[in-house]
Amino acid sequence: MKRCLLLPLLNHLHEAILLESIREAPTTWCHMHFLKPGGAINRVQPGTNAFGCGSWTFAAVITARWPGGNKELERDAADWLDRTVSKVHPHAEGIYGSDLGPSDNRLARLSFGPNSWRLAAMKRKLDPLNLFRHGCPLTGTVDDDGDPRVTSEGVVVIFCRRRFAGKNWLAQITKRNILALTKNHERTIVSYQRSHQAGIFERESFHNADRFVFDR
DSSP: OOOEEEEOOOOOOHHHHHHHHHHHHSSTTTTEEEEEEOSGGGOOGGGGSSSOOOOOOOEEEEEEETTTTTTHHHHHHHHHHHHHHHGGGGGSSSEEEGGGTTTTTHHHHTTGGHHHHHHHHHHHHTTTOOOSEEESSOOTTTTOOOOOOSSOOOOOOOOOSSSSHHHHHHHHHHHHHHHHHHHOOOOOOOOOOOHHHHHHHHTTSSSOHHHHOOOO
């Protein structure tokens, strides 16, 4: 488990916080290392890409590690990492988003700088049910410390099985039952297999692809 904080030129305050934190590490496997970029990021305008933190000089990678199977040390190491990030972040330029987990809502918003509003708007449009929320969470609810700009409401039902046929047909049956139980709610079926199936039907000269999929 790690976090990467983007720091300006280091000063005595950074030194004091980081030295104190590494002395308090719960295991000798916890460590920190620093990366010095070449400066190309500073030549890119923040609005031209999603990564909104350009004015940093060092990347401080803070890593929490523990022996496998030791739940107590795992909890202590995770708490240590959270405390360290909380101490350092007020003196940082930002945080690297790729290391964040599903519960890091506040850090996710800070990792994109001024671009977070634009990304939140895209998230509302492209993933209104917040299905893809575990990579770098821009979304959530106010109650769970999420981003109040994007909230997740709705139910997602996913049908999975080993064999090729049956999932789309079952989705249609489920949709009809949901329609009978709910009112004034939008229902949508999305099939990632349809384009793949269409290619197979074309090659195999099926005359009625929909009947093949849905007619049982």
